[in-house]
Amino acid sequence: xxxxxxxxxxxxxxxxxxxxxxxxxxxxxxxxxxxxxxxxxxxxxxxxxxxxxxxxxxxxxxxxxxxxxxxxxxxxxxxxxxxxxxxxxxxxxxxxxxxxxxxxxxxxxxxxxxxxxxxxxxxxxxx
Numbered sequence: 001x002x003x004x005x006x007x008x009x010x011x012x013x014x015x016x017x018x019x020x021x022x023x024x025x026x027x028x029x030x031x032x033x034x035x036x037x038x039x040x041x042x043x044x045x046x047x048x049x050x051x052x053x054x055x056x057x058x059x060x061x062x063x064x065x066x067x068x069x070x071x072x073x074x075x076x077x078x079x080x081x082x083x084x085x086x087x088x089x090x091x092x093x094x095x096x097x098x099x100x101x102x103x104x105x106x107x108x109x110x111x112x113x114x115x116x117x118x119x120x121x122x123x124x125x126x127x
Contacts, residue, residue, distance in 0.1 A: 100119055
């Protein structure tokens with residue numbers, strides 16, 4: 001029986017001890033990566049829902065104060081958005097209708113992002 005330079009009868013190329021450990025480590029990294037992406041995606045969906053809710057309430061508040069003018073109505077919408085940890089990005093009155101866009105921060109894995117929500121509110125028929 002011949003011995004290799006490592007001192008045993010198996011050649012260095014034929015020895016596969018430890019391969020299962022490498023595969024297990026790669027599988028663990030893959031599972032961890034998928035979990036991080038899943039958590040990040042869930043956070044983005046949650047932020048989008050929060051932004052849409054804030055936009056809905058801000059639009060209702062602005063439409064409720066539409067008779068007082070755009071400045072007053074948009075200030076009211078800004079106050080409501082801030083109370084919901086969001087930022088009013090756009091506020092426009094078109095007659096009795098209020099259209100708003102609200103941004104809600106979302107801490108993502110690859111940097112901070114902002115989820116946007118848009119809403120329109122006003123009477124079904126103008127008064």
